[in-house]
Amino acid sequence: MLKQKPSALPLRYAVIIGAVGGLGALLFAVAGGLGQSSVTAQDFVNLQEGNNPHLGFRRAHAKGFCIAGEFVSNGSLQPYSIAPQFAATSTPFVGRISIAGNNPTAPDLNAPVRSLALSFGAGSSRWLTAMNTPPVMAVGTPEAFYQQIQALSPDPETGERNPERIQAFFATHPETQTFRNWQAGYTPTASFASEIYHSINAFYLINENGDRQAVRWAAMPTISSNEELDSENVNALQNEFFARVEAQPVAFDLTFTFANDSDDETNPTVLWPEDRQQVVAGQIVVHQAMPENEGNCNEINFDPLVLPKGMAATADPILRARSAAYAESYRRRAREHFLNSSLQPSPQKESENSQ
C-alpha cells in the first residue's frame, strides 16, 4: 500500500464529492426538466385537470361510455397497407364515445367536441385511433396547443372564459383560421351516431413493397338525426345512443383521404383539398354500448401511436405530443385506481341503477 501525503486528502475527497454530487445533480436536473422544451407532458396534464382533478378519470375526455362491435372491411385498402384490419374480413373492436373536457359528469349537450375512439386487434396488429369531430387542429405545435388551452380556460376569478384573451390568442395564431371556419359552420347533431369523427392527424399506410401513402381518415355517419333532445338531461346524448344501439346496430363508413405530394402530412391545421382521392375501407358497426364500469374500455389508453404493421406515424408534432400527454394522464388515473380500488369509472350510471 502506498503511503499518501496527508495534504492530498482534501483534494481526493473533493474529487469523490464532485463526481458523485455532479452525477446526482445531473440526474435530478434531467428529472426536473433539464433539456426539455418549454412545455412538458406533466405541464399539459396539470393544465387539463385544473385545480381539482377528478380522481380516477381521464384528464381529457373524462365523460364517456364503452362500445363494442366490428369493423367490416371491404378489402379496398389492401393494395395500400398490409395491416390485417384492411383485408376483406371483419375485426372486432372495443371503443369509447366521449365528450371533451375534464368533468366526468358534464352535460353532454354543452360539449364543444365529441369523440369516437377504437381499439382493434392485438399484439403487433393492434390499432388504436382516437377521432374527434373537428377535422383539423387549431394549432400545429404542442407549445401553441398549451397556449390555446390556457386562453380557452375559464378565468379562475370569474369562472367565465375571457373573450379578450381568446381573441388575442387567435390574432397571434393565423394557423387557427381553418379550425375557426369549421367551428363557425358546425352544428352539433342530436346523436353521437350522426357525427363525423376525424383522425385529424395524418398517418402512413404501408404496403408489402414498403410504399408509403399519407392518409387521414374519418368515420362518416350512415344516419342523420335532428330530433329534439331534453336539454335538461345531462346524459341526453348517452341515453339516446344506448337506446339506438339497443334497437339496431349503429354504422359508420370508415373513409380514407389520400394526400398528394403537394400536401404537408405533418401539419394538422390544414385541410387537404376536396378533390383528393377518397376510399371507403369498410364499415364500423357498433353492436353494443355500456357504461364504463360494465365495459372494458376504461383500461385502454387510446394512444394514437399504437399502430399495426402496415401503418406508421407521420412527424406531425401534435401527434407525437398526444401520445406523451395521454401516457401521463393514464399514469395518474391508474395510480388513483391502484391506491383506491373503490373508484368507479361511471358515477352517472350508479345513480341510474339506484333509481
Next chain:
Amino acid sequence: MSQPTTYNLSARVMHWGMAFLLFSMLFAGLAMVQSLQPWHLTLLGLHKSFGVIALIAVMVRLIIRLRTATPAMPDSIPALQKRIAHASHWLLYAAMFAMPLSGYFMQNAAGRPVAVFDLFTLPAVMPVSLPLYGFFREVHALVAWALIALVLVHIAAALHHGLVKRDGVLQSMTGRKK
C-alpha cells in the same frame, strides 16, 4: 485455496457494460416521460428494446457472479462494513432485475406489447388492468430512484477505496496493472 485479487474478465466486462447501459436507460427514462417532442416515440422504443437486453444481461451476470470466485475484501475492512458492502451489492442485483421486470409488467397491464427492435414481441403475462398498471408504473419509477441512490453510494464507496484508502478494492473491478 487462494482467492483472486480481481474479478475475472467476464465479470468486469458485464459490470462496465451494464454501468453504461443503466445510465443510458435512467437518463432516457427520466427525460422521455416528460417530453412532448417527436423523438419521444423513438426513445421509448429503444428504451423497451434495451430494457429486454438489460434483463438478459443481468441474468447472465448473476450466473457469472454465482459461478466464479470473487476477490476477498481486504482484512483492513471491519466485518460490519463488509456485510453492508455485500448487502448493497445484492440490493443492486435486486434493482437491476426489478427495473426491466416492472417495465415489462406495466406494459402488459396496459395492454401494450413489448417489441424488441421490431424483431419479435414478448408474450403478455398478465391481464390488462388499470390498478395493476398503476402499481407497476409506480414501482418502475420508485425502483429507478432507489437504483440511482444505490449507484451513487456505490460510486462514492468505490472512489473512497480507490483514492483515499487505496486498499485495492477499486482495482478489483478496474483490473490491475501487470
